[in-house]
Amino acid sequence: MSTPADLKYTREHEWVKDNGDGTITVGITEFAQGELGDIVFVELEEVGFDFDKDETFGTVEAVKTVSELYAPVDGEITELNEALEDNPELVNEDPYGEGWMIKIKVSDASQLEDLLSADEYDDITS
Amino acid sequence: MLKKTPFHAIHQRIGGKLVEFAGFEMPVQYKGIKTEHAAVREAVGVFDVSHMGEFFVSGPYALDLVQKVTVNDASKLVPGKAQYSCMCYEDGGIVDDLIVYKLADEHYMLVVNGANVDKDFEWISSQNSMNAELVNRSDDYALLAVQGPKSANALQKLTDVDLSGIPFYGFTTGTFAGADMIISATGYTGEKGFELYFDVNTTDAEAIWNAIFEAGDTFGMEPCGLGARDTLRLEMGYALYGNDITAQTNPLEARLGWITKFDKGEFVGKNSLLKVKEEGKTRQMIGFIVEDQRSIPRNGYDILNDNGDKIGVVTSGTMSITLGKGIGMGYVELPYAADGTTIQIAIRKKTAAATVTKPPFIK
Numbered sequence: 001m002s003t004p005a006d007l008k009y010t011r012e013h014e015w016v017k018d019n020g021d022g023t024i025t026v027g028i029t030e031f032a033q034g035e036l037g038d039i040v041f042v043e044l045e046e047v048g049f050d051f052d053k054d055e056t057f058g059t060v061e062a063v064k065t066v067s068e069l070y071a072p073v074d075g076e077i078t079e080l081n082e083a084l085e086d087n088p089e090l091v092n093e094d095p096y097g098e099g100w101m102i103k104i105k106v107s108d109a110s111q112l113e114d115l116l117s118a119d120e121y122d123d124i125t126s
Numbered sequence: 127m128l129k130k131t132p133f134h135a136i137h138q139r140i141g142g143k144l145v146e147f148a149g150f151e152m153p154v155q156y157k158g159i160k161t162e163h164a165a166v167r168e169a170v171g172v173f174d175v176s177h178m179g180e181f182f183v184s185g186p187y188a189l190d191l192v193q194k195v196t197v198n199d200a201s202k203l204v205p206g207k208a209q210y211s212c213m214c215y216e217d218g219g220i221v222d223d224l225i226v227y228k229l230a231d232e233h234y235m236l237v238v239n240g241a242n243v244d245k246d247f248e249w250i251s252s253q254n255s256m257n258a259e260l261v262n263r264s265d266d267y268a269l270l271a272v273q274g275p276k277s278a279n280a281l282q283k284l285t286d287v288d289l290s291g292i293p294f295y296g297f298t299t300g301t302f303a304g305a306d307m308i309i310s311a312t313g314y315t316g317e318k319g320f321e322l323y324f325d326v327n328t329t330d331a332e333a334i335w336n337a338i339f340e341a342g343d344t345f346g347m348e349p350c351g352l353g354a355r356d357t358l359r360l361e362m363g364y365a366l367y368g369n370d371i372t373a374q375t376n377p378l379e380a381r382l383g384w385i386t387k388f389d390k391g392e393f394v395g396k397n398s399l400l401k402v403k404e405e406g407k408t409r410q411m412i413g414f415i416v417e418d419q420r421s422i423p424r425n426g427y428d429i430l431n432d433n434g435d436k437i438g439v440v441t442s443g444t445m446s447i448t449l450g451k452g453i454g455m456g457y458v459e460l461p462y463a464a465d466g467t468t469i470q471i472a473i474r475k476k477t478a479a480a481t482v483t484k485p486p487f488i489k
Contacts, residue, residue: 034143037353038160040445041420059474061422063159063445064353092158 003029004096008112009121012070015096016115019103023078024112027100028060028069028091031125036062039091042084044069044102050076053111057102060091069101073111079103131176132268132331140349147352148240150177155351162354163447166315169346170274172338173355177240179264180323181247184233187258192226192234195253197377197399199390203228208295208312211385213249214395218376218402222246222367225312227297235308235323237269239367253394268326272338273319273350273358280345281320284337285309289320303337305329314355316362316486360444360453363413363485369425370411370441370455379407379457409438410463413485416452416471421478423454423471429462430470430477437462440471448488452478455485 003009008016013032017025033039044058051057051071058069081100083090091099106112116124128151137144142153153174155162165171183191192200198211205228213221222242227235238246247262254260272281278289287300287309297310308323324334339347356366365371365380377386378399386399416423423443431437443454454471462469465484470477 037155038158040422043420061420061445063357063447064154066422066424 003118003122005118007096007118008072008115009118010070010072010115011124012072013125014069014072016072016112017100018112022109023103023105024073024075025100025103026072027095029121029125030095032067033092033095033099036060036065036067037092038063039088041088042091042101044080044084045077047077047080050107071104072115073104074107075104076107077102078105129177131174132326133174133176133270133335136332136335137174137349142349142351145352148177148243150240152177153349153351155353156349159351159353159357160447162348162350163357165346165348166274166317166319166350166354166358167448168275169348170272170276170280170319170342171315171348171350171354172335172342173271173273173350173352174269175240175271175321175355176268178269179236179238179240179243179246179262180267180269181236181238181250182234182261182263183236183258185259186232187256188232188234190256191250191254191258191260192236193391194256194393195221195250196224196226197382197387197393197395198226198385199387200226200228200234201390205230206296206298208297208310209385210295212371212377212382213246214377214393214399215373216395216398218378218395218398219373220367220371220375220377220380221249221373223365223371223382227308227310229299229308241368266325266327267323268329268331268334270322270334270338271313271315271319272322273313273315274317276345276347277317277319280342280347281338284341292320303334305334314364315358316364316488317358356442357444357447360442360455361446361448361486361488363455363487365411365455366442375411375457376402378402379409379411381411407460409457410460411441411455411457412438412463412482413453413455413487414469414471414480415446415449415483415487416454416478416480418478419451421471421473421476422452423456423473423478423480428472429456429458430472431462432468432470434470434477437469443471446487452480453487454480458482
């Protein structure tokens with residue numbers, strides 16, 4: 001699967017979609033889901049939880065290993081993907097679509113410019 | 127430079143995800159751990175475990191050396207029988223666990239963990255005061271583990287050996303897919319299955335793999351990686367060297383008293399283990415099942431009592447694919463080791479209640 005060019009990325013293997021209304025959608029990349037393997041559950045903080053960039057906002061438990069989720073920017077959670085509660089495998093099956101994790105209200109839009117482009121992200125995973 | 131097994135090109139071709147393990151580039155998974163795990167529990171799976179080590183001990187002093195370095199009683203073996211055993215240091219700490227095969231009188235094969243091959247060979251050599259013939263042939267031997275309830279049916283067309291007639295922990299040498307092999311009814315999954323040892327210098331390993339998968343085609347056979355090997359062994363509560371047993375643990379506290387035979391004569395570590403037996407253990411390996419379905423124990427997590435005091439540590443843990451619950455193994459202070467005791471596993475910011483449960487965790 002190619003890395004979608006319209007998304008931004010973090011070194012922690014998350015993707016970020018700018019929704020154009022001051023919010024972003026965040027999930028993990030194809031590379032990340034492949035490294036984790038079969039995901040058993042995704043544990044996320046609550047709506048309203050606010051954090052600084054690089055703080056953890058959740059945990060992904062796969063059969064084999066566990067991985068923290070790190071906030072790509074400062075902000076506050078506005079929405080969780082509730083479908084992951086019963087179907088965590090969506091993250092494996094469709095990481096850039098149905099497997100999205102949270103929406104964040106961004107505190108400082110300038111931080112979005114520090115994120116990686118698809119090409120830059122591909123360089124760190126190749 | 128990582129070593130490659132003779133199946134390396136096949137793993138790459140069929141989409142195995144390769145990782146470093148025991149100095150080898152090994153497949154951790156192909157289609158996914160859940161699929162592979164289920165194939166072994168319900169049908170048949172094939173593991174490349176060629177990273178395991180094979181040592182051959184022979185000559186008139188062969189049994190003396192095996193008896194000296196292992197804790198089980200190898201004198202009870204007859205040709206065609208194998209036994210699970212372990213090796214200890216003088217202080218009772220575990221060097222490794224292994225399988226001892228009696229190939230013939232004065233001829234034994236020791237199968238050790240891949241990560242420990244060099245350490246083990248040095249250790250056994252250092253104990254070989256009787257000058258038994260001892261050879262490390264780990265690089266010459268490939269090993270495939272074919273495991274699952276349909277393993278015998280799937281493989282029978284490849285050999286004249288009556289596969290279902292081989293008793294558990296029995297083995298035979300015979301022709302399999304046209305090659306000479308040791309066909310052993312052993313495994314690390316809890317299912318019926320076979321481990322096939324053959325010399326890669328005289329056998330086309332890829333041809334053997336292909337013959338096995340052709341034979342398994344109608345049986346739902348899947349290639350399986352180290353990930354499923356770990357979830358399968360954990361459901362049975364089998365110890366993994368490096369996690370559950372180490373140089374800092376002894377076989378008595380590791381629930382391996384059943385293979386520790388004090389009446390067989392002298393062996394390395396015996397005096398220390400006798401002392402443990404007399405003075406009593408201070409801790410005990412346990413198995414446990416986590417009660418809620420959203421908590422997975424992992425190696426290194428603390429085990430607490432109901433007051434929140436640390437009483438031990440998790441040595442292995444995973445999500446049981448069969449139970450859909452977290453399962454694990456670990457060491458706790460002796461008063462907490464009884465079956466049915468409630469313990470708490472510290473998982474990041476929270477604790478999860480777990481029940482001490484003697485493995486196996488399934489069936």
